[in-house]
Structures are given as C-alpha cells and as structure tokens.
Amino acid sequence: MTFDGSFTHAMVHQLTPQLTGGRVTKISEPYPNEVMLIIRANHTNYQVLLSANPNFARLQLTNQSFTNPPVPSNFTMTLRKHLQGSFLKEMHQVENDRVVHFHFTTRNEIGDETQLVLVIEIMARHSNIILVEAHNRNIIDAVKRIGADKNRYRTLLPGVKYLNPPQQDRINPFTMTNLELIHKLVHNFPAVNVLAEQLQTNFQGLSYETALSLAETIHNPNLEVNTAVTNFFANFDNPKPVIIKTSSDRLDxxxxxxxxxxxxxxxxxxxxxxDNFYQKQAERERVRELGSSLFQVTRTELKKNRRKLKKLKKTREQAQTANDDRICGELLMTYLNKVPAGATSVRLPNFYDENQLLTINLQPDRSANGNAQHYFKQYQKKKNSLQYVTTQIENTKTEIDYFENLTSQLELATPTDLVDIKTELTNAGYLHSKQKHSRARAKISQPEKFMAPDGTLILVGKNNFQNDQLTLKTADKRDYWLHAQQIHGSHVIIKSANPSPETLKAAATLAAYFSKARASANVPVDFTQVKHVKKPRGGKPGFVHYTDQKTIFVTPTPAAVTALRS
Structure with missing residues (x-):
C-alpha cells in the first residue's frame, strides 16, 4: 500500500486529536523539501514531518533525530516568521485526495489575529508544501516554486492565488452512501485484478494495492458485499499498521x-x-542527494589516478630497459674501431653474455663515440626516471587506496557523516568550498555507540575524521582497537583493557560489518591495544600502522549489529 488517499485519511484521522490545539514551538528544514514542525499539544512535544521528497513524500509524526543545516533555507525563514508560536486550529484532508490542510491561528505584525493554511500535497515528484493566507488564498511561499513555464494549470509562486490540484471525477469512498456502483462492478468484472483496476478508476484515493486488497475482500465468500466494503473502509479509521511481504517478496x-x-x-x-519502513530508504536517498558532489569527486579522482597508474607502469617498463642502454654504450666504446661510419646497426660481442653477438641500432649521422654517448644519456635519463616513477607509483597507489576507502565510507554514511567527509575533502583541496575559509576547526561528529552483551561500550568510527579522533585522541592506550584485515573499514574501539571473548567477537562483528567485507561469510578482523596503533608521518586521514595484533574470524549480519546498538 502506497501513501494514497486512503492512507492519508487514516493518518489525518489518527493525528487530528493529538495535534489540534497545539502550539508551534520550532520549525526547521533538516533536508531539502522536508519540513519539521515541533508542535506542543497535550503536554507533549510532537515532531511533525512534512516531506515533499519525490520518492518518500509523506506526513507523519517521527521520533527520529535530525541535524539542522547551519544556514536555514528561505522557506524555513518564511515559515518561522509566520507560524512560530501559532496554534493549530484544525487539520483536514481534501476529499480523499493526498492533500492535507493545516489551519493555524496566529497574529500579524500589528497584533491582529490572522488565519494561515499550511498545505502538504503528497504526489510523488509533484509533492509540495505551500503556505497560504486563509482569507484570500494568496500563496506566501512554497518549498518548491512552480512557474507557468513548468505547469500550465497552476503556478505556485508568492502572491499567486492557490488552486487545488486538478480534481478527478471520482467518488469519495468514505462519503458514499450508495453501493450500487460497486455491485455493478462486481457483477461485470468477476476477476479480482480487473475489478481492482475498475475500483481504482471509479473511486478516489485508491492506489492499485489498496484497490486490489478491496477487490479480494469483496470476493470473500463469507461476507456480503455491502458488509465487506463498509468494514474495509472502517478499518482506515481504526488502523492496525503492519509491514507486509508481497507476492514478489517485496516489503510494503x-x-x-x-x-x-x-x-x-x-x-x-x-x-x-x-519511521521503521522509511528509515533506511530515506536515509540512503538523503545521502545520495546530499553526497552527490562527494560521490562525484571520489569517482573522478579514482578514475584519474587509475589512469595515471596505468601510464606510470608503462613508463616504468620502459625505464627498466636502462641497463640495456648502458651495455650498448659500453660495447660501442670498447669496439670503436669495429663500428663502420654511416652504419644503421652493428653486431658486437657482448662480454656480459658470454660474447654472444648483440645487434645495436645506430644513428648514421653520428660517429661511433657519438652513438655511445647517446646510449649513456638514455641510460642516465631512464635511471633517473625509474626512481621518480617508482615514487609516483607508490603515491598514486596511496591515492587510489584513499579514495577507495572514502567510497566505502560513503556507501555506509549517514547524512551526518557526510559533513565530516566533505570537510576532509575540502581541507585536502579535492573539493572547493564556496564559503570563506574559517579558522575555527570543524566540529567532528561523534562515533556510533554500541553495547556488548556484558555491557562494555564499543565505539565505531564511520569516516576518517571520526577514525582519527577515536583512535588517536579519544581512546585510552589500554583500550582495544579492531579493524577488518587488509580491507577498507571503520576503526572500532572496545572501551576496556581486558575485554571478554564475547565482547571481542561483538566488536569484531561490527568491524567486519562496517567494512567492504560486510557481505562476506567469514571475515578476518585484527585486534590489538591502542598503544600499538600509530599514524605515520604525513599519512592520509584514517590511515594507521599497527603491530602485535591477533586475528579473529566472524560473520557479520544486520541482525547482530542491530542487537548491539545501545
């Protein structure tokens, strides 16, 4: 069941008694197109999430915590100006459409009471949140401004009259009094799938999943049609929410x-x-949206360095022939009198290879001595370049390793982790910041906390800044440090100098899960005390050396990680 008109009806019916009469105490926009209202009602603070995200548009209360951006958006400032301190008078759904109106009572600049309406339209990519003046329906602002060039039917711009979304000529199933049409449809379309399509066509606010469920309920031989329909829609007023598995093994x-x-x-x-259904999906979507520039930088740098490494290896192969040039030069100097003038090549005995004849290419316009000097110069040039190229290859491999590590961190990142990764790339010069440079050090987000079965605290760094802070500054030298063996992953700290075998296994499971080996069945994880972990001079963020380690093998699973969350 998608967030269709019927689900909207159930949500509004459930939220109305909780929120009506409440006072707006805080407004924020933690992510683009998602507004959070803190409404205090019935001695309780409710977090009301209004999401116009094209993939996860919805209306709900939420218990999840959100980090507000350092600079509020213009729409957030407009909402704060007009709705801060206002009271929710009522909320209602427009027919059985995915449109909900929040009616607020507030006072304007001169103290007169005024009515405002906050409209949320839950319509996939057309979803929007609009603030409207109640008395004249003038739009104050919208989270997505829509001009006439994008929508011919209506514009959503400040000062323009607000128009409801286009109405479809369908029956509201919650207000219908005559079920004759349904009886007719059941008679004409006995197949469940076809009946579902007809119900969706004739009745407002039914997604195909809801219509299919209704059709199957109607076809229940133990229920009379009128009773089946009445009971079905009555369930939306007394919901018993469930996550289900569809016939295609998809969760809904x-x-x-x-x-x-x-x-x-x-x-x-x-x-x-x-909250539970969308938590991971919405988080990944936010990471994709907020981290698009970070993903692009890492992909670009990886591609550039891999291409560079390929060229350097080719150059190294050429440079490794330097010794051949030296031998040619020495043979020419030894047998100067045997090199004919103007020759393009000569065969001379190679005293480095049991006097086997070696063919040496010559430049005919040069003397034997000139050709020998040319080979010596080539030898010196290749010898010098070999040392340089070898260093460059190692540096390039380090860069590739660094960005592969960042890629794995981005794949596991939360929106909060992205701030640290962005700061890291900006400080390293890979990402250019539009903001002026600030001397104040960026605040590093906190590592994730887990609890071992015996109550021991386990900390997991989710990015390079967190890893460095956790391992090199926060952890006690007697604590235990873990990392997936020879693969990119998080630094894990056990806050104990003598952890139990169960705690070591729990921490190793976390180290394996928060690494590129999270899908593997048997992951080797190294562990040692923090005092044996050192950062090399000039090392990249998150890069360390460690000694005196032991290894434990674990199989990471999402269920095991969930059980360890504190």
Missing part, C-alpha cells in the same frame, strides 16, 4: 492487515510504521 506497508497479507511486523501507530 498497510494501514491494516488483510487475509491475503503476509504480515512481517505490526506497529501501534501509522507514524511508527513509517
């Missing part, structure tokens, strides 16, 4: 279970359902 969610649903998990509220 529903406001209530149906006989055809394979229930995976049940929840007390629709909001807790959405």
């Amino acid at each position: 969610y529903a406001a209530f279970p149906s006989p055809d649903h394979q229930v995976v998990t049940s929840y007390d509220t629709l909001s807790s359902l959405l």
Whole structure:
C-alpha cells in the first residue's frame, strides 16, 4: 500500500486529536523539501514531518533525530516568521485526495489575529508544501516554486492565488452512501485484478494495492458485499499498521492487515510504521542527494589516478630497459674501431653474455663515440626516471587506496557523516568550498555507540575524521582497537583493557560489518591495544600502522549489529 488517499485519511484521522490545539514551538528544514514542525499539544512535544521528497513524500509524526543545516533555507525563514508560536486550529484532508490542510491561528505584525493554511500535497515528484493566507488564498511561499513555464494549470509562486490540484471525477469512498456502483462492478468484472483496476478508476484515493486488497475482500465468500466494503473502509479509521511481504517478496506497508497479507511486523501507530519502513530508504536517498558532489569527486579522482597508474607502469617498463642502454654504450666504446661510419646497426660481442653477438641500432649521422654517448644519456635519463616513477607509483597507489576507502565510507554514511567527509575533502583541496575559509576547526561528529552483551561500550568510527579522533585522541592506550584485515573499514574501539571473548567477537562483528567485507561469510578482523596503533608521518586521514595484533574470524549480519546498538 502506497501513501494514497486512503492512507492519508487514516493518518489525518489518527493525528487530528493529538495535534489540534497545539502550539508551534520550532520549525526547521533538516533536508531539502522536508519540513519539521515541533508542535506542543497535550503536554507533549510532537515532531511533525512534512516531506515533499519525490520518492518518500509523506506526513507523519517521527521520533527520529535530525541535524539542522547551519544556514536555514528561505522557506524555513518564511515559515518561522509566520507560524512560530501559532496554534493549530484544525487539520483536514481534501476529499480523499493526498492533500492535507493545516489551519493555524496566529497574529500579524500589528497584533491582529490572522488565519494561515499550511498545505502538504503528497504526489510523488509533484509533492509540495505551500503556505497560504486563509482569507484570500494568496500563496506566501512554497518549498518548491512552480512557474507557468513548468505547469500550465497552476503556478505556485508568492502572491499567486492557490488552486487545488486538478480534481478527478471520482467518488469519495468514505462519503458514499450508495453501493450500487460497486455491485455493478462486481457483477461485470468477476476477476479480482480487473475489478481492482475498475475500483481504482471509479473511486478516489485508491492506489492499485489498496484497490486490489478491496477487490479480494469483496470476493470473500463469507461476507456480503455491502458488509465487506463498509468494514474495509472502517478499518482506515481504526488502523492496525503492519509491514507486509508481497507476492514478489517485496516489503510494503498497510494501514491494516488483510487475509491475503503476509504480515512481517505490526506497529501501534501509522507514524511508527513509517519511521521503521522509511528509515533506511530515506536515509540512503538523503545521502545520495546530499553526497552527490562527494560521490562525484571520489569517482573522478579514482578514475584519474587509475589512469595515471596505468601510464606510470608503462613508463616504468620502459625505464627498466636502462641497463640495456648502458651495455650498448659500453660495447660501442670498447669496439670503436669495429663500428663502420654511416652504419644503421652493428653486431658486437657482448662480454656480459658470454660474447654472444648483440645487434645495436645506430644513428648514421653520428660517429661511433657519438652513438655511445647517446646510449649513456638514455641510460642516465631512464635511471633517473625509474626512481621518480617508482615514487609516483607508490603515491598514486596511496591515492587510489584513499579514495577507495572514502567510497566505502560513503556507501555506509549517514547524512551526518557526510559533513565530516566533505570537510576532509575540502581541507585536502579535492573539493572547493564556496564559503570563506574559517579558522575555527570543524566540529567532528561523534562515533556510533554500541553495547556488548556484558555491557562494555564499543565505539565505531564511520569516516576518517571520526577514525582519527577515536583512535588517536579519544581512546585510552589500554583500550582495544579492531579493524577488518587488509580491507577498507571503520576503526572500532572496545572501551576496556581486558575485554571478554564475547565482547571481542561483538566488536569484531561490527568491524567486519562496517567494512567492504560486510557481505562476506567469514571475515578476518585484527585486534590489538591502542598503544600499538600509530599514524605515520604525513599519512592520509584514517590511515594507521599497527603491530602485535591477533586475528579473529566472524560473520557479520544486520541482525547482530542491530542487537548491539545501545
């Protein structure tokens, strides 16, 4: 079941008694197109998430924590100006559409009471959040401004009259009183799939999944059609939220279970359902959006350095022939009198190879001595370049290793981790910042905390800044340090000088999971005390050397990691 009109109906019905009469105490936009309202009602602070994200548009309460951007957006400032301190008078859904109006009572600059409406339209890529004046329907602002060049039906710009989304000539199933149409559809379309399509065509706010569930309920031989339909829509007023597994083994969610649903998990509220269902998906989407420039930089640098390494290796192969040039020069100097003038080549006995004849190419316009000097110069040039190229190859391999490590960190990053990675790339000169340079050191985010079965604290660095801070500054020298063996991954610290075998295994599982080997079945993880971990002079962020290590083999699983979260 998608967030269709019927699910919107259930959400509004559940939130209305909780939020009505509440006061807006805080407004933020933690991520683009997602507004967070803190509404205090019934002696409780509710986090109301209004998301116009094209992939995860929704309305819900949330218990998740969000980090606000250092500079609020213009839309956030507009909402704060007009809605901060206002009271939620009512909220209602437009028909059975995916449009919800929040009616707020506030006071304007001169102290007069005024009414404002915050509209959320949950319509995939057309989703939007719009602030409207109630008395004249003038738009104050929208999180996505839509001009006439993008939408001929309506514009969503400040000062323009707000128009509802285009209405479709369909029946609102929650207000219908005559079920004759449904009886007719059941008679004309006995197949469940076809009946679902017809229900979706004739009734408002039904996604195909909801219509299919309704069609299967209607075809229940133990229920009369009127009773089946009435009970089905009554369930949206008393939801029993569930995550279900579809016939294609895909996870989905529903406001209530149906006989055809394979229930995976049940929840007390629709909001807790959405928090759990969208947590990882929305987080990855935010990482993709916020970290697009970081992904681009790492991909570009990796491609550039891999291409550079290929050229350097070719140059090294050529430079490794330097000794051949030296031998040719020495043979020419030894047998000067045997080299005919103007010759293009000569065969001379090679005293380095049991006097086997060696063919030496010559430049006919040069004397024998001139050709010998040319070979000596080539020898010296290649010898010097070999030393330089060898150094460059090692440096390039270090760069490739560094960006491969960053790539793996980005794949596991949360939106908060991206700030550290962006700062790291900016400080290293790989990413140019539009902001003026600040002498204040960037605040490093905190490592993730886990708890071993015996209560021992385990810390996991999720990026290079966190890894360096955790290993080199935060950890006690007697603590234990872990890292997946010979592969990119997080630094893991056990806050104990004498961890139990169970704690070591738990920490090793975390080290394996937060590495590129997270999908492997048997991962070797090295562990040693922090005092044996050193950072080489001039080493890249997150890069260390360690000694006196031992190795433990573990199999990382998401369930094991979830069980260790503190």
